[in-house]
Amino acid sequence: MLNPIPAIKPHSHHTEIIARLPTEWASWPRDKSSVNNHVLNVEETPSHYTKHKLRWPKYPVVFISDPHADAMAFEASLIAAGVAERKKKSDLGHLTLTKKGKQSEIIIGGDCLDKGPSNLDLLRSVQQLYRLKARVTLLAGNHDLRLLMGLLALARKKDVGNQHLFVRMGKKVVPLFREVFDQYLADTKWDKKIPDEDTCRKRLFPGEAWFKEFPFHAAGFLTAEGIDREVRKMESKNQSFEKHCHASGLSLRQVYAASLKCQQLFLHKKGEFNWFFRKMELVAQRGSFLFLHAGLDDNMGQMLLKSGPKYANKAFHRNLKRRDLFGFYYSSIANTFRTKYRDADLPLTHRGVKAIHKSGIHVVVQGHVNRQEGQRITIKKGLVHVEADITLDSHSRKVEGLTDYGIGATLIDKSTGIVGLSCDYPTAKVMTAKELEGIYQEGHNEGKNHEVKN
Structure with a gap:
């Protein structure tokens, strides 16, 4: 059954953006046809796991990742999420915050740079959010670093x-x-x-x-x-x-x-974009959700358990100042914005996942893994991941056979759950808080790879 999209109301004068967005929402699709893709229904959750309650972010989160130097796509995604408007119909750099925008946190999931068509305009759009006093968290992406x-x-x-x-x-x-x-x-x-x-x-x-x-x-x-x-x-x-x-x-x-x-x-201290790397963070924990660009490994799991995300971010900036660039770029810290859980990457094993869960992190929200049909929720290594890189930049979209610039965002709020909004999927995908808790319990229980289909 389809329903009006909850909590998303772009201003009516953004007709071009609205026309490319889904107008209805449906429950997040699931594939129960194979054992490997099976997800527990909420009523199937073992009773002794109900103590592992999810804690939701204090403020509603709008997560936009991998804009890859497409300022038009980035600003359109902010507008689509209902957190910003443009005073002028199509000009870049004329954003204002909506009431929802003032009440939300905008987390940019990394990879602001590269590909094109507008690296510098994209940076200026992000900088404008800071000037508007928006709650902005900028995460490190592999292309940025x-x-x-x-x-x-x-x-x-x-x-x-x-x-x-x-x-x-x-x-x-x-x-x-x-x-x-x-x-x-x-x-x-x-x-x-x-x-x-x-x-x-x-x-x-x-x-x-x-x-x-x-x-x-x-x-x-x-x-x-x-x-x-x-x-x-x-x-x-x-x-x-x-x-x-x-x-x-x-x-x-x-x-x-x-x-x-x-x-x-x-x-340089007075450089126009000096703020970019200075404001960047490696990870951001909001309740039980950990926002980052790519993924985790055992070493980072232990760091988060023993010292927490503030320490990880401080270590990130300390390491950026190291003379040994090699030691930084191939470290566990850098693996956090580079890994795809390949054999070539630092490993995430049951030991690391156990530490991550013990630290209070139950859901990882990431970019880096390109999705052409909207966001995906998957269980990797026994840890729930929300994959939110949905091909925004027009350069990549042309290569992938998609039209125009992309529009989309991932909204996370206890009142609505997780909403995956993308111009490339016919409905907004909505997973309620209760449904997500059921999926978390499955990942926590099994410790294996499972996934929720697009």
């Missing part, structure tokens, strides 16, 4: 652990350099102190010896699968990065100049 690692590696003395980190950003960062060059350098004498093309190439790219030395350097930090994956990835990026720069109309001199400007914009 890759930029930071690349810029820091370029600024520091080369070693085996850091000399690949600039090129490792890959083709998806090129649109940012194009934007920075066009907006800040194109009409200036940018080339006055920039070395020749060959010198820029040597400064940007890892040396040939890196490919032989890195596996030994990474031994003990990465799994064998992780080392092999890293080397293969760098072989590909080393060969293609310059081609992608040229395809966007940038020489390596221009890329180098743009990267120096990015250092000024993001890293």
Whole structure:
């Protein structure tokens, strides 16, 4: 049975956005056709697990993840969630908070950067939320931190652990350099102190010896699968990065100049986007919900149990200041915004899940895992995950055969439960608090992989 969507009321003048959204909601779809996908009904929950009660966030949460430099998609998603409006019909950067927006917390799940089409406008849209005094929590994404690692590696003395980190950003960062060059350098004498093309190439790219030395350097930090994956990835990026720069109309001199400007914009105290990495957090716990970009591992589970999320965030920022970029980027802290629970990633086992549950965390809300048909709730390693990366940016949507920019958000509030809103699914998916508690009990009881179908 379909019903009007609860608690979502975009202003009527946003006709283009409203026209692309579902107008009704239905209970979160479930697939009971296979044992592996089975989820306990609430009445099936063992009585001795009822003591593990879910605690809901103090404020209603609007979770938007992986906007990937699409400011239009990001702002449309805020409007669709009912937390913001635009004074003008279509202009970016003219947001105001609604009554609901003032009462809610907006959690941005990471990956604000890369792909395009509007890295800088996206950052300015996020910055405007801070200026509006919205409750905003900005989480670290792997694409965001890759930029930071690349810029820091370029600024520091080369070693085996850091000399690949600039090129490792890959083709998806090129649109940012194009934007920075066009907006800040194109009409200036940018080339006055920039070395020749060959010198820029040597400064940007890892040396040939890196490919032989890195596996030994990474031994003990990465799994064998992780080392092999890293080397293969760098072989590909080393060969293609310059081609992608040229395809966007940038020489390596221009890329180098743009990267120096990015250092000024993001890293210098008075830089326009200095706030971006400074405000970033690794995790955010709200009640029994843990918000992060990717996932957890055993080490992070133990850290959360023993020291809590505030300590994890403090450790994140302390480690960002380390001279050893390698030690940070391949650590358990960085695994939190990179993992997909692959063999190449640091493991999450029953030991880690037990620690996470014991710390009071029962649901992980994440981005990073791309979904083309709206959000998914799944049980991974015995831990409930809400996957909320729903392909917002127009660049990715074009590659995936989807039209226009994406619109969607995940709303979490005890009064309505979890609402998955996406322009790519015919209804809003709603899971009530009671239903979610039943799913949590199943994950807690079984400790295996299960999932709720789209």
